[in-house]
Amino acid sequence: MNPSPLRPGCPAGQRIFQWTGINIPPPSVIDNPVIRLLSNFTSEHSLCDTKRYGAGLRKFHIFCDIFSISEAERLPASFAVLHSFAFLTQGVPFEPVAVGTVRAYLAGIRAWHFAQGWPDPLSNGDHERINFSLRGLLNVCGHRKKPVRPPITTGMLWALKHSLVMSDPFDACIWAIATSAFWGMMRFGEVSFKSRSDFDPSRHLRRCDTIFGKDLDRVEYVRLDMHEAKTARNGEIQNIFLTGGGGLSAIEALRNLAEVVPAGPSDPLFSWRDRMGSVRPMVKSKALERINGILSEWGWGTAFGHSFRIGGASYYLAQKVDPEIVRLAGRWKSMAYETYIRAFEQIASRHLGPATQAANEQSSSTRVG
Template sequence: MLATLHRVLKLDNPFEACIWAVAACAFWGCMRFGEVTVKTRTAFSERLHLKRSDAFFGYDLDNKPYARLDLPSAKTAKPGEIQHVFLAPQNSLCALQALQNLFRVVPATSRDPLFSWRDKQGVIRPMVRDVALSFINSIFRASGWGTTFGHSFRIGGASFYLSQKVDPEIVRLIGRWRSLAYETYIRAFEQVNSRHTANLAGNYGY
């Protein structure tokens, strides 16, 4: 589904470049959709929402690129606590490339919304949740997929990581879950549980 979006979207279009950045970051960062969008155009707050200055690009100990998003507010964060979203390269569906493309196509100041686009009058607009989902779902329906919801990206990202045998503790850290309880609601975990836990007694000859 992510590949379908990437194939269809016009990444030189300000609105669609923002849509792709929203989708890629929400999926690979296991982010809540409310962390990459706002409820209404006027709802954006520098104190609550991601700004351009909250995105950092760097290199890790293996000299591989990564991005860090510093969330000024999050559902599970204490007042004043900043949570971090870490994004790694992902070939053609890369969130890092999606953000860098967004910055090129939609120039903005450090205080503007991270996930924003420019209308025909050149006005910066934050990406509104319902607008983004409606546009994304129009593509999915045209491609024969069902309707997706905001939380689908967070759940989908975590489910994908688990299906690729990423350690559940790493997935917990990616999604900023405070306990392994998140496994009880990830819909695909039952499909990959055996990869992590099956036949362990065989290690002891039983």
């Protein structure tokens, strides 16, 4: 959570009383010091489980930081903001939670409004609409064996870039993996391996599967040719397109990897050289260990492999990229896939370029540290 004088350090149970907003609430009692004192006193003693409410309030501000919700929009919070928070609580760093906990978090935000002198932010109809959504969320996620994955954000990518040593073979590979998985919305199993012996040149990305080109607008892109993918038919090659990205460019990360870790055309694309000079495929557990070690140092929690795919898609959608284009680029299945994919390579930068360029232009606001 970003530091702010509006949110001083205090016990979790005191957050709804000590964390404030920039807006001035309407008067809730008459302008009399005794009445105001009684109002504040009764407010602080009207709740029992304020510690749990404090945890929910912290989650809410983390959500607002990630999605650039201004301070003015946090207190009072609109239905749209709180409805979105109800969906994304399970995807906001760092602990996926149950639907019942989401409801408790919303109750904490409601109590925060009361404690700060604001009316109930949600009407009865608003509560019904959110409960309707939460029932759907429970139906979808209630029996999942794995928790919903938190997304990687551009701020996290900046933290990784700041901390990784780009001249180090291992770190150069980590950076190429992180940017490719994010901008290409790739599954982590497509950029890493279960073990050193897991690499199969007939199935996995090799150095020769990286094609640099320019589209019809003369904008550079990289195409990765996947010979085996989760959503591909037998023998079908799927394409991943990487464009732009500014200071977080996957294209530049792949160029750096090729320079720092020279390898043969049939060697793994995402590989590094050990001290003996041997080319080694990047093992998933080692990659996530390095990534999470850095994110923890910067105050974030655990990311998962799928967090990059989710983060890339979330970023594109937040930049108003057409959802159909995101689906195509991320290789999600649908009836329209075969119709559009043939033309996509020639116009990739028109759709993905503006969004990846925005990551660089907004670096001053998204960069951490």
